[in-house]
Amino acid sequence: MTNAQTTDADTLAPHTFGTGAPLLCLGFADPGSSALLQQLAASRQVFATPAHSAAAALQTPASGKFTLLAKASEIGAALTLAAAHPDEVEALVLLAPSQASVEENGDKLAEAKVQILLLAGTNDNETGEAATAFKRRLAACHLVYVYDAGRDMDTERPEAVAKVTQDFLTRRDKFLVSNADGRITK
Amino acid sequence: MKAALFSTCKYHGPALDGGWPVPGSVYSHEAAQDSMQISLDQFRLADEVGFDWVTVAEHHFAPFSLTPNPMVMAGALTQVVKRAKIALLGADIPILNPIRVAEEFAMLDTMTGGRVIAGMLRGTPNEYVTYNINPAESRARFEEALQLIKMAWTQTEPFGWQGRFYEYRTVSIWPRCVQAPHPKIYMSGSSPEAGEFAAKNRIGLGFAVTTVPLAAKAAAHYREQARRYGWEPEPDDIIYRVGVHVGKDDDEALHDYVEGTKGGAKVGLTMANRALESAIAETGYYGRDAEMQRQRLMPRNLQERIDHGQILLGGPDTVMKQIENIKRELGAGVLDLTVAHQMGAKTIRSIELIGEKILPQIRHW
Numbered sequence: 128m129t130n131a132q133t134t135d136a137d138t139l140a141p142h143t144f145g146t147g148a149p150l151l152c153l154g155f156a157d158p159g160s161s162a163l164l165q166q167l168a169a170s171r172q173v174f175a176t177p178a179h180s181a182a183a184a185l186q187t188p189a190s191g192k193f194t195l196l197a198k199a200s201e202i203g204a205a206l207t208l209a210a211a212h213p214d215e216v217e218a219l220v221l222l223a224p225s226q227a228s229v230e231e232n233g234d235k236l237a238e239a240k241v242q243i244l245l246l247a248g249t250n251d252n253e254t255g256e257a258a259t260a261f262k263r264r265l266a267a268c269h270l271v272y273v274y275d276a277g278r279d280m281d282t283e284r285p286e287a288v289a290k291v292t293q294d295f296l297t298r299r300d301k302f303l304v305s306n307a308d309g310r311i312t313k
Numbered sequence: 314m315k316a317a318l319f320s321t322c323k324y325h326g327p328a329l330d331g332g333w334p335v336p337g338s339v340y341s342h343e344a345a346q347d348s349m350q351i352s353l354d355q356f357r358l359a360d361e362v363g364f365d366w367v368t369v370a371e372h373h374f375a376p377f378s379l380t381p382n383p384m385v386m387a388g389a390l391t392q393v394v395k396r397a398k399i400a401l402l403g404a405d406i407p408i409l410n411p412i413r414v415a416e417e418f419a420m421l422d423t424m425t426g427g428r429v430i431a432g433m434l435r436g437t438p439n440e441y442v443t444y445n446i447n448p449a450e451s452r453a454r455f456e457e458a459l460q461l462i463k464m465a466w467t468q469t470e471p472f473g474w475q476g477r478f479y480e481y482r483t484v485s486i487w488p489r490c491v492q493a494p495h496p497k498i499y500m501s502g503s504s505p506e507a508g509e510f511a512a513k514n515r516i517g518l519g520f521a522v523t524t525v526p527l528a529a530k531a532a533a534h535y536r537e538q539a540r541r542y543g544w545e546p547e548p549d550d551i552i553y554r555v556g557v558h559v560g561k562d563d564d565e566a567l568h569d570y571v572e573g574t575k576g577g578a579k580v581g582l583t584m585a586n587r588a589l590e591s592a593i594a595e596t597g598y599y600g601r602d603a604e605m606q607r608q609r610l611m612p613r614n615l616q617e618r619i620d621h622g623q624i625l626l627g628g629p630d631t632v633m634k635q636i637e638n639i640k641r642e643l644g645a646g647v648l649d650l651t652v653a654h655q656m657g658a659k660t661i662r663s664i665e666l667i668g669e670k671i672l673p674q675i676r677h678w
Contacts (some may be wrong), residue, residue, distance in 0.1 A: 271473030
């Protein structure tokens, strides 16, 4: 993964901001104004690419370990990247799966070994069956519904998505015991 | 038309009645045990004489009801009521743990082989003090809790929930409901907001502590909203809860009822503590039609209650006419009949008369 600096002139280059462990974010049309990414950047170094530059991001070899956050149509790209870089991709966060993303990524779902957080909006009519299908096929997947949000949950309820995502990225499977209130003290 | 027998499992013993909450200083556990047994016996009888449902409900901190957790009473009823459906009208879901509610309903549905009716209510305003829940959040909590409960019932994969009021990292309830996809759901529907939410979500509507004219207005709003969402409520989608006492004739029924209810509380749980009610109103609890909502809670004398359709009182023929009026004005398909619980043999006779003279007629409406 390249460490390119943000330049408005170069739309293929990832926007980079925040400090901490690297988090590659796919499918954000305007990463710089994403409330979700800004909140995640409090504890992560965010590399964000809009949807049309995801392919470019995939061509850049990763250096070191990183986590992936992918939205809707970029879920397939994230699964491909995780499969291609099993030693580098530590965890996946997938937002708003659709039935199409299940059908297009059947093989990748079966092969995925990395821990996954799958977020589905309760107002998202496309995601109902798809979220369940994802969960069934992905052994290491945690499905979490984001209440009162649709496919654009990152803009509708960024604080809710950030809260669960931060906890998962920090503590992986242990996020089942929520630490949103700081109850983990050791 | 269906009929349910509703009992709050009223405490029938010494109490410092009036006000809310009611002190327990003169409480008699023997009287409480007897009261619960009387309720169980009345529910058993209702099942035997042909009532379609038996109904329990949640109320707190007063002798008006000994079922702060109606799920416990319903659990006992699964062993007593062999045919009728068991309706919980309901669980006050904004003040409860929604996952616990989903689990308990699923238990009851399993124990009855699919005979549970799931009432999901906001509860009376005073209930918000019981577990210190903000009344201003009542409606939003209700809507989220209901959606979460339905998800817990229907999602077979473990899931988490990142809500506005509720947050769970993994949920996968056992046992699961017998009825597919889940038991029939009702909510209370006196406010316009409730009718709109019920219509949008295709939920049945129940009316209690109201009058026939007010309920008819609210039911019309519900139907109008349902048409907006492309469906037409069936009669069974509307429940009307009403007090009842039937005697062999009008004179006997009136005399027995007046004598038998002399010592009871004259105001409901909410209006029993006016300061508390007023404070809850100030939070915006009642919604955009607050005056009407408060109006329906005001105490009325017996004649006013009869005239407004809050009690069915008389011999079988008179009560049939009163029921016809409810059917005509409201289009309700389910009558939730609240018996005068504490009148011993006269209550038993009233239930038997309803079974003999009323139910066979209204069943075919």
